[in-house]
Amino acid sequence: MKTFHAEEQKRHDPKMFLSSGAPQPNPEKPERIERLLSGARAAGSEIIRPRDHGLKPISAIHTPEYLDFLQNIFLRWQRIEGASEEVIPNIHPLVRSGRYPASAVGQAGYHMADTACPISADTWGSACWSAWSAVEATEAVLAGERSAYALCRPPGHHAFADVAGGFCFFNNSAIAAQHLLGSSKRVAILDVDLHHGNGTQGIFYRRNDVLTVSIHADPVRFYPFFWGHADERGDGEGLGYNLNLPLPRQTADAGFLEALSAALRRIQSFAPDALVVALGLDAYEGDPFGGLSVSTQGFSRIAEEIAALGLPTVIVQEGGYLCDALGDNLTAFLTGYAST
Ligand SMILES: [Zn+2]
Secondary structure, rough: OOOEOOOHHOOOOEEEEEEOOOOEOOOOOOOHHHHHHHHHOOOOOOOEEEOOOHHHHHOOOOHHHHHHHHHHHHHHOOOOOOOOOEEEEOOOOOOOOOOOOOOOOHHHHHHHHHHHOEEEEHHHHHHHHHHHHHHHHHHHHHHOOOEEEOOOOOOOOOOOOOOOOOOOOOOHHHHHHHHHHOOOOEEEEOOOOOOOHHHHHHHHHHOOEEEEEEEEOOHHOOOOOOOOOOOOOOHHHHHOEEEEEEOOOOOOOHHHHHHHHEEEEHHHOOOOEEEEEEEOOOEOOOOOOOOEEEOOOHHHHHHHHHHHOOOOOEEEEOOOOOOHHHHHHOOOOOHHHHHH
């Protein structure tokens, strides 16, 4: 399986975020890329640089207002006297149907869900290349590859059409799914990240051409709190096309694989032409977020089960934070997928 990745994705280097109100070093570090690249190489994957695909595939998911904000907010922020070095919001609209703010501070609150995605001079470029890695992997699958892996970083599944959040700016998995729809009628997204894929759910919530399925730690006491519950099933035409499978904290391989069976049954009944896997590796038992307890071998089993669907598959990197096994967990997933 080929890996798609551009070195510009490393430049975005957020310094901090607030965790339970306390400033902490931001865990979405460029070093994740080194670990994941060595994990991909250990699985025998060739690393390929994506082309610049421009804004078209990104704007198929994200609004013009949001793209303009992300591209220009860093420079605008620098003009505010006494402002922080990185763009971090401090006020949010309770209801987003009101007037669109003209000020940089107002727009930061409008377009950023939390403090986890600080914007620096390099954020826009890294986010674009991350999205283009997903696009290029999608094109490889459209050209006939059975599967392709996009080493997307920054990650994407917490980003809505016009809101960044949870370390995410562009929703790479949604961009891949929309790009697949160019030649597919129905696409499924299976999100196995520790956290609920709230942005992906939000983007496709009223649609029935993209099935969204997410397995994650129960948000009742876990990020992203407001989404990811089992009773969120979609709306309007999309009713029944969103499936959330929240798991109790510290669920290990057996419990995860049981939820995965339910997810795969739903995907089979939807009968998609292609699949996007939003591959978070933070469900790992040794991940610093400590939410679930999947083992390295568990990722291999998860991949085998997904591969058995026999669908053309774009694998998009989401979370998974610095720990000794980060690279090994990717190797386990990619080798498990290829062995089936
Ligand atoms: Zn995550």
